[in-house]
Structures are given as structure tokens and as C-alpha cells.
Amino acid sequence: MIENIDFTLVDWSRAQFALTAIYHWLFVPLTLGLSFIIAIMETIYVRTGSEEWKRLTRFWMTLFGINFAIGVATGIILEFEFGTNWSNYSWFVGDIFGAPLAVEGILAFFLESTFVAVMFFGWNKVSRKFHLTSTWLVAIGANLSALWILVANAWMQNPVGMAFNPETARNEMVSFWAVLFNQVAVEKFLHTISSGFLLASMFVLGISSWFLIRKREELFARRSILIAGIFGLLSSLMVAYTGDSSARTLSKVQPVKFAAMEALYQGKSNAGLIAIGFLKDADTKTGEKINKELAFKIEIPGLLSVLTSGDKDGYVAGITDHVAGNGERGIMSSAEKIRRGQYARNVLKDYKIARSANDTAQLGTISNLFKDKEFQSDYFRYFGYASLARPEDVVPDVPSTFYSFHLMVILGFLFILIFSMALYFLFKGTITETRWFLWIALLSIPLPYIAGELGWILTEMGRQPWIIQDLMPVSGAVSKISSGSVIITFVLFAVLFTVLLISEISIMVKQIKTGPKH
Numbered sequence: 001m002i003e004n005i006d007f008t009l010v011d012w013s014r015a016q017f018a019l020t021a022i023y024h025w026l027f028v029p030l031t032l033g034l035s036f037i038i039a040i041m042e043t044i045y046v047r048t049g050s051e052e053w054k055r056l057t058r059f060w061m062t063l064f065g066i067n068f069a070i071g072v073a074t075g076i077i078l079e080f081e082f083g084t085n086w087s088n089y090s091w092f093v094g095d096i097f098g099a100p101l102a103v104e105g106i107l108a109f110f111l112e113s114t115f116v117a118v119m120f121f122g123w124n125k126v127s128r129k130f131h132l133t134s135t136w137l138v139a140i141g142a143n144l145s146a147l148w149i150l151v152a153n154a155w156m157q158n159p160v161g162m163a164f165n166p167e168t169a170r171n172e173m174v175s176f177w178a179v180l181f182n183q184v185a186v187e188k189f190l191h192t193i194s195s196g197f198l199l200a201s202m203f204v205l206g207i208s209s210w211f212l213i214r215k216r217e218e219l220f221a222r223r224s225i226l227i228a229g230i231f232g233l234l235s236s237l238m239v240a241y242t243g244d245s246s247a248r249t250l251s252k253v254q255p256v257k258f259a260a261m262e263a264l265y266q267g268k269s270n271a272g273l274i275a276i277g278f279l280k281d282a283d284t285k286t287g288e289k290i291n292k293e294l295a296f297k298i299e300i301p302g303l304l305s306v307l308t309s310g311d312k313d314g315y316v317a318g319i320t321d322h323v324a325g326n327g328e329r330g331i332m333s334s335a336e337k338i339r340r341g342q343y344a345r346n347v348l349k350d351y352k353i354a355r356s357a358n359d360t361a362q363l364g365t366i367s368n369l370f371k372d373k374e375f376q377s378d379y380f381r382y383f384g385y386a387s388l389a390r391p392e393d394v395v396p397d398v399p400s401t402f403y404s405f406h407l408m409v410i411l412g413f414l415f416i417l418i419f420s421m422a423l424y425f426l427f428k429g430t431i432t433e434t435r436w437f438l439w440i441a442l443l444s445i446p447l448p449y450i451a452g453e454l455g456w457i458l459t460e461m462g463r464q465p466w467i468i469q470d471l472m473p474v475s476g477a478v479s480k481i482s483s484g485s486v487i488i489t490f491v492l493f494a495v496l497f498t499v500l501l502i503s504e505i506s507i508m509v510k511q512i513k514t515g516p517k518h
Contacts, residue, residue, distance in 0.1 A: 005475045009483040013085045014474060016490040018460070020078045022453060023497040027071030027504070029452055032146055032193055033200025033235070034064045035139035040227055042135050046128045056223055058123070059516035060204065061135075065120055066507050068142075070500050077493070085486065089467055089477035096162055096173045097152050100180075104148030111141035146196070147189050154185035156468050157459070158253040164380060166351045166370050171471075183249050191242035194235050195455065198415055199448035201232025205422055206445035207512055209438040218432065220516055225426055233419035240412055244307070251308045251316075254469060256394055257462035259319045260401040262304060263294055267318035267326065272299035273307065276406065279399055319398075323391050334391035337470075340378065341385030384471045393465055401462040404454040411451040418444055 038061050045053035079101065082090050090097070118126060118134035126134075155161075161178030162171045173179060205228040208221040251258040259265075262274055277297035302312035309315075317331055325333025347366060354362035369375050388394065418441065425431040431438075463469065467477045 006478075006483060007475070009481070009486060010475050010478050012483050012486040012490060013478045016085060016486055016493065017078075017081055019490060019494060019497070020074065020081060021456065021460075023501065024071065024074040024078050025452055025456060026449060026501065027067050027074060028146070029192075029196035029199040029448070030067045030203060031064065031071050031142050032196030033198070033231075034060060034067070034203065035135075035142045036197065037200055037204060037227060037231060038064055039132075039136045039139045040231070042132050046132050052219060052223070055516045056220060059220075060224070061119070062511055063508055066504060066511070068116070070504050073500065074497065085479055085481070086467070086477050087479040089472065091170065092472055092477070093159075093162075093171045093468060096155060096159075096171055096179065099173060099176065100148040100151040100155075104145050112138055112145065115141070143193050146193055150189045150192055151180055151182070151185045153459075154182050154188045155179055156466075157188075157463060158182055158184040159468055159471055164370055164376075164383075166348055166367060167355075169348065184246075184253060187242055187246040187249055191239060191246055191455075194238035194242060195448070195452055197235035198232055198239055199452060201228040201235060201419065202415065202441075202448045203445055204228035205232060205419070206442045209441040210512070211515070212432050213435065213438050213442065217515055222426065222431065225422055225431065229419050229423040229426060233416065233423065236412065236415040236419055240416070243409070243412065248308060254463065255317055256319065256322045257396060257401065258308075259317060259322065260396050260398045260462055261405040261458070263398055263402045264304075264316060264318040265320055267316055267321040267329070269305065269313050269315045270302045271304040271314075271316040272301045273303035274299050274406065276410075277402070279402060319395055323394065334385070334388075334394045337382040337385040337394075338388055338391065341382040341387075344375075344379040344383045345386040347379075382470055384466060384468065384473050384476070387473050387476050388465065396462050396464040401458055404457040404461070408451050408454040408458065411447055411454075414444075415448065415451075 038057055041053055041057040041060065044050075045057055082097075115134040115137045118131065119138050122131050122134060159171075160182050161173060161175035163174045164171050179185070204224050208224040208228065211217045211221040247258065247261070250261075259267075262271075263277065263279060264271065274294070275298045277294045277299075280295040304316050305312050305314040315329060317326065317329060321329065321331045323334050325331055325336065347369060351363065351366040354366065370380070385394075421437060422431070422441065425434050425437060465473045465475070467474045
């Protein structure tokens with residue numbers, strides 16, 4: 001029951017998981033993108049036989065190895081936290097959520113670990129083609145790892161392919177393929193890996209620019225910029241395309257998050273897309289302030305309606321529509337969803353009572369009810385609403401959702417510009433003289449990291465209060481442990497992860513200053 005929830009425990013459990021996820025994502029995208037950049041460089045080396053391309057490959061491979069090792073360490077801790085801090089969640093959907101994570105461990109992780117040793121230590125010990133194959137398999141394995149983890153996360157955003165078993169009070173998978181090819185999963189995977197490719201390209205571009213600023217390794221830097229520029233430009237365009245398609249899907253499966261992304265409180269036809277805007281007030285939960293508008297905005301008229309429905313006169317539902325309901329538009333109020341969720345929960349309670357009384361007739365009736373598609377679509381799909389205290393609780397933190405989305409979009413267009421300019425100056429032959437651009441490229445290295453973290457803030461903060469959309473709120477997912485133990489581990493992890501990050505940066509800086517080996 002909501003009145004028995006220890007919100008201190010909930011908040012610290014969320015904080016610890018957020019801390020781990022944020023640090024983990026500082027390492028993962030570089031692994032995803034740099035693995036393919038290395039594979040491309042080594043392919044050119046094998047085809048041309050040029051030792052210079054081998055130098056390029058081995059230099060970037062060294063930086064990849066440093067990042068790869070620390071990323072694995074943080075990822076293992078992240079997965080363990082599902083069992084330690086979120087055991088109620090793991091019980092409720094472990095049969096579904098655990099499947100893609102198991103596949104990730106068995107297939108992708110072992111594919112990586114098998115060939116990563118050959119990639120690092122197989123130079124001059126195996127043939128060029130076998131070594132190249134190993135490098136490509138490491139790149140594919142790293143990105144397959146991301147696939148299965150993102151499939152699991154996407155299911156939390158849009159639960160599909162499952163059925164609820166009242167006997168165990170657990171959700172069970174009925175279609176692995178529905179989970180795998182969940183529309184959210186497909187778009188999330190493509191958007192996430194392309195953002196990793198973008199980040200790695202900016203990493204290579206920025207460090208190569210540093211060499212040119214220092215007037216060192218000009219041929220090495222030019223060739224690295226060539227690969228990074230082309231790979232980065234294609235990736236940044238892919239990020240923009242997949243981001244747009246993801247937003248369209250969100251408008252259907254997570255409409256409240258979508259409305260919060262645009263700070264759209266009152267639904268409207270011919271809705272404009274906000275390019276830049278500032279909110280008046282951070283308080284978005286109270287009924288009195290739910291109708292407020294932006295203090296300042298630059299808006300593209302009608303574009304939001306076009307993006308969501310293909311028609312500039314199409315209606316885009318706002319936050320108020322989802323909280324209070326809109327009968328004309330067929331939008332159910334949160335209060336009605338709470339009522340339906342409470343009904344589904346009461347049916348489950350009746351099942352437990354019947355089981356205790358060994359009432360086989362009642363057990364059979366209720367079991368059949370849970371198998372009924374109409375009951376599933378009309379009532380059980382709102383099961384999590386029974387744990388909400390009031391209709392306004394479905395509204396996420398609008399400022400964090402709004403600002404993270406718009407800053408991410410602005411940075412995305414900036415990346416397209418930077419990669420385009422890099423290729424322009426490179427092919428024009430003035431890249432070494434254009435020192436102002438080299439400094440911009442160098443100082444832009446942190447920006448894709450920021451954009452990636454903003455993307456996850458949008459994904460996770462915009463989903464609140466849900467850990468599983470509409471089925472389980474975060475407050476109902478935590479383990480029954482003391483908040484003190486979570487606080488202690490939070491501090492320990494914060495210190496550990498910070499030390500790891502500082503160590504990685506210091507080792508990488510030292511390796512970069514040393515430069516590629518001759």
C-alpha cells in the first residue's frame with residue numbers, strides 16, 4: 001500500500017541506480033563506436049598493407065582497451081543492483097526482463113571476451129585476416145551487448161509479449177519475438193548505437209585535432225580525421241533520424257512523457273514544435289499550476305502536429321488531457337485509470353482469498369478472467385495506477401524532461417555542423433591552418449557525453465513515476481532493506497566510480513601524449 005512506502009529508501013535507491021547508470025554510460029558509448037572505427041582502420045590496413053594504417057589502428061585500440069575494461073566493471077555492478085535494490089521489480093517481471101540480459105551474457109559477452117584477447121595480443125601471432133576478423137567480431141559483440149540491454153529497457157517503457165499469472169503474481173513472457181521487435185526497442189537500439197558512433201567519432205576528431213595543434217603526427221591526424229569525419233557525419237544524421245522516429249513512437253506509447261518533452265500542458269491542433277524555450281515555474285504537479293505556459297519560446301508553427309499525425313491540423317494531447325481526461329478525443333483520465341487499476345488489484349486479492357479457502361470454482365473463474373483479452377486491455381494494463389495517490393502523480397518532472405530533450409536536440413544539430421566542417425577543411429587542404437576549428441573540435445569532446453546523459457535523463461525521468469510503464473511505479477519496486485545500507489553503498493560507489501573515471505582519464509591522457517608507436 002502507498003501509505004507504507006519508505007520514500008527515503010525509494011529516493012536513495014533511485015539515486016544509487018542513477019549514479020551507477022550515469023557513470024556506466026560515460027564508458028559504454030565510446031566502446032560501441034570506437035570498436036567499429038578501429039575495425040574500419042584495420043580493414044584499410046589489411047587491404048593496403050600500409051604500416052601507417054596499422055599505427056592508427058593500434059593507437060586507437062589502446063585507448064579502446066583502457067575504456068573497455070572500466071566499462072565492464074561498472075556494467076556488472078549495474079545489473080547486480082536489480083537484485084539488491086529492486087527485488088520487488090525483479091520478482092514481478094524477472095521472467096521477462098531476465099531473458100534479454102541472459103542472452104546478452106551468453107551470446108554477446110562471450111563473443112566479445114573470446115576475441116578481444118586475439119585483438120589485443122594477436123598481432124604477429126595470427127594472420128592479418130584472422131586478426132581483422134577478431135576485431136570485427138569484438139565490435140559486433142560489443143554492440144550486441146547493447147542490443148539486449150536496450151531490449152530489456154525498452155520493455156520497461158512499452159511492456160509487450162507477456163501475460164500475468166495470478167498464481168505466482170508474476171508477469172511471464174509469451175512471445176520472445178514481440179519483446180525483441182518491440183518498436184521502442186528497435187528505435188532505441190538504432191538511436192543509442194548511432195549516438196555511440198557519434199561520440200567515438202568526436203573523440204577521435206578532437207584528439208586528432210590536438211595533434212595538429214601541437215604540430216605532431218600530421219599524417220596520422222589527417223587520416224584519423226578522415227575516418228572520424230565520415231563516420232561521425234553519417235552517425236549524426238542517423239541520430240537525428242532515429243530520434244525523430246523515436247519521438248513519434250513515444251507520442252503513442254508514452255504520451256505523458258511526450259507532452260512533458262514539449263511542456264505542452266493544454267492539447268491543441270496545429271501544435272508548434274518548440275525550438276528553444278524557458279519554463280516559468282519548476283512546479284508542475286499542482287492543479288493550480290498545471291495550465292501555465294512557457295515564459296519564452298521560439299516555435300515552429302504546426303510542426304509538432306505534422307510529426308505526430310502527418311497533418312498540421314492534427315490534435316496533440318497535452319498533460320491536462322491525460323490527467324483530467326478528454327472525452328471528445330477519447331483520452332481516459334488518470335482518475336479512471338486509477339479506478340480500473342484498483343479493480344484489477346482487487347481481483348487479484350480475491351484470487352488470493354479463494355486460494356486460501358481452496359475455492360476451486362472461484363479460482364477457475366478468476367484465472368479465466370486474467371486470460372480474457374478484454375480484461376487485460378481494459379483493466380490489468382492499468383494495474384500500476386492502483387498504487388498512485390492522486391491523478392497528478394502520472395506527470396513526470398517537466399523541467400528535467402523538457403530541458404534534457406531540447407538541449408540534446410540542439411547538440412545533435414551542432415554535431416552535424418562540426419563533422420561537416422571537419423570534412424570541408426580536410427578536403428580543402430586547410431585543416432592544419434584552421435586552428436580555431438581545431439580548438440572547437442578538441443573542446444567539443446565532452447559534448448556528446450553530455451548529450452548521451454541528457455538522453456538517458458529524458459528516458460528515465462520522463463517515464464516517472466513508472467519503473468514499468470502503467471504496470472508498476474518505482475515506489476513499489478524497491479527491496480525491503482534499510483535506507484542506511486543504500487546510503488552507505490551510494491557513497492562507496494560514488495567514490496569508487498570517481499576514482500575509476502579519474503584513473504581512466506589520466507591513463508588516456510598519458511597515452512595520448514605518448515602518441516602512436518613507430
